[in-house]
Amino acid sequence: MxxxxxxxxxxxxxxxxxxxxxxxxxxxxxxxxxxxxxxxxxxxxxxxxxxxxxxxxxxxxxxxxxxxxxxxxxxxxxxxxxxxxxxxxxxxxxxxxxFYLPQMRAAANRRHEWYLSNEGREIRKHVMARIRDEGPLRSADFKAPTGRKRGSWWDWKPAKQALEWLFDMGELMIAERRNFQRLYDLTERVLPASVNxxxxxxxxxxxxxxxxxxxxxxxxxxxxxxxxxxxxxxxxxxxxxxxxxxxxxxxxxxxxxxxxxxxxxxxxAPGQAPGSDHVHILSPFDSMVIRRSHLARLFDFHCKLECYMPAPKRQWGYFCLPILCGERFIGRIDAKAHRKAKTLIIRKLIAEPSVREFYGVLAALASTLWTFAAFNGCEQVVIEKTTPAQLKKPLQRELT
Structure with missing residues (x-):
């Protein structure tokens, strides 16, 4: 059928x-x-x-x-x-x-020559013993002790590599992130007993x-x-x-x-149509847009991460955020949150060339920009540039 x-x-x-x-x-x-x-x-x-x-x-x-x-x-x-x-x-x-266990097993079968060497085994034993005895540890906790030369098996880089391999293999899990740093712990101490x-x-x-x-x-x-x-x-x-x-x-x-x-x-049971003024500002890593070919085929919208490109080669900006309005992606913004100044800077707003109704959703977009600013700890929104340029003034009016 x-x-x-x-x-x-x-x-x-x-x-x-x-x-x-x-x-x-x-x-x-x-x-x-x-x-x-x-x-x-x-x-x-x-x-x-x-x-x-x-x-x-x-x-x-x-x-x-x-x-x-x-x-x-x-x-x-x-x-x-x-x-x-x-x-x-x-x-x-x-x-x-x-459902991730086969992936962990596959990682265990892809072990590097160093991992199987005497040095690799010693480092793994050392890493596991410290975590077992001391509790969750960061990779930074494996830096060489004072007085020991770098380059020995105490060194940070091999220990970090061992941590990552043990994590990939499922022997360690991330117990938490503290200041965005991973804390590794034994899987048996992190995984709830009720998990299949x-x-x-x-x-x-x-x-x-x-x-x-x-x-x-x-x-x-x-x-x-x-x-x-x-x-x-x-x-x-x-x-x-x-x-x-x-x-x-x-x-x-x-x-x-x-x-x-x-x-x-x-x-x-198809979903109801989203309102034509229902606006989302999305991360370029959002699930909605992460599959670029899927996005291009279904929505005719092209999304590319340009932060790793030299500035002169960027088409849209350092870290562009897609704008979803109703059933269409109507543009993108290159934004930066100046947290100390509590200001959200819109370095560039780019409307999709095919979108004629952009002017009709400026009020909804302005409302979403204010909400997004608050989420980022900002109290002001500043528009530096728009494409086309004539969008800037009406959007600024909606923001005031």
Whole structure:
């Protein structure tokens, strides 16, 4: 059976699945954050802090009362989320832990020659013994003691490498982040006893990936059925099985050539259309935009991270934030939060060339900018440049 959707309907499914259509209302406090992470499957962690870090930004976009302390408590005290590799380093629902066990086993099988050397074994034993005896430790806690020469096995770099390998293999977990630094502890002391640690079969993992991808993004082509950067060889069989049982539906989207897929329950109960003045300012690491090819195909919006490029080569700016309005991405802003001055600087606002209705949503955009400024601890919003230039004055008027 083939379900036909317009691009508008497919976009609506995607935005609804992401919890950004204005019709999903998570509980207040930590419970809402848990629901948001569960809905997305993972929330990517990033170090860039020109505005509030990506993981906080992603959760705030869905949970208006979100504070970073909520995330800290969920990881450190409640143990309802854990940190591991999804698309990158990410916060992941603890309920999904078992589906990452094959990835941990694969990491154990990719051990480096140094890891297996006598020196590597000694460092691993030393690292594990210290953590077992002293409790959670940072990589910085393994710097060479006073009086010892650097370059010995006490050195920070090999110990840091051992910590990362032990983490990848699942022998250590992140107990908490303190001032954004990881604290490693024994998995047995972090992982709740109630968590299912049964290693899933390859078929179980393939079904998990299909359900997760379609549940998170609403619709996806077969080529996008991956979780993180890993492509699972059993995806085609999982799709065939879930389609035959009616859990997954083949979808043809108007204007797009490739066949797509969706969970049948989402197609049968499509999301309501988001309001045309419903505006989100998103992180470039937000789940909604992290799959660039998916974003380009479904929304005809191109998003590229330019902070690692030389300034003269940047098209949009250092750290551009996509603007989602209703069912369309209408532009992007290059923003910086000057926290000491409590000022959000919009270095550049760029409207999408195809968007004619931008002027009609300036009031809603201004309101969202003020909310975003408050989230970043800012009390002023300054617009430096807009493209087209004639947007600047009317937007400034809406901000006053």
């Amino acid at each position: 083939l379900t036909r959707l317009s691009q508008s309907e497919a976009r609506r499914l995607a935005i609804s699945s992401q919890g950004l259509d204005g019709h999903w209302h998570p509980p207040k406090g930590k419970e809402g954050v848990v629901e948001a992470i569960g809905r997305l499957g993972y929330v990517q962690i990033d170090t860039i802090a020109v505005v509030e870090r990506a993981h906080h930004h992603t959760l705030w976009a869905r949970c208006p009362d979100y504070t970073p302390q909520m995330l800290h408590q969920l990881q450190t005290v409640d143990r309802r989320i854990f940190e591991y590799w999804a698309n990158a380093a990410s916060y992941i629902p603890m309920a999904d832990y078992r 640690t049964t290693v899933p079969s390859p078929e179980d993992v393939a079904r998990f990936i299909v359900r997760r991808v379609l549940g998170t993004w609403g619709v996806a082509p077969v080529s996008e059925l991956r979780w993180g950067w890993h492509r699972h060889p059993g995806i085609a069989d999982a799709v065939a099985e879930l389609t035959s049982t009616g859990e997954v539906t083949a979808v043809r989207i108007g204007g797009l050539e490739e066949d797509w897929l969706a969970l049948t329950r989402t197609v049968e």
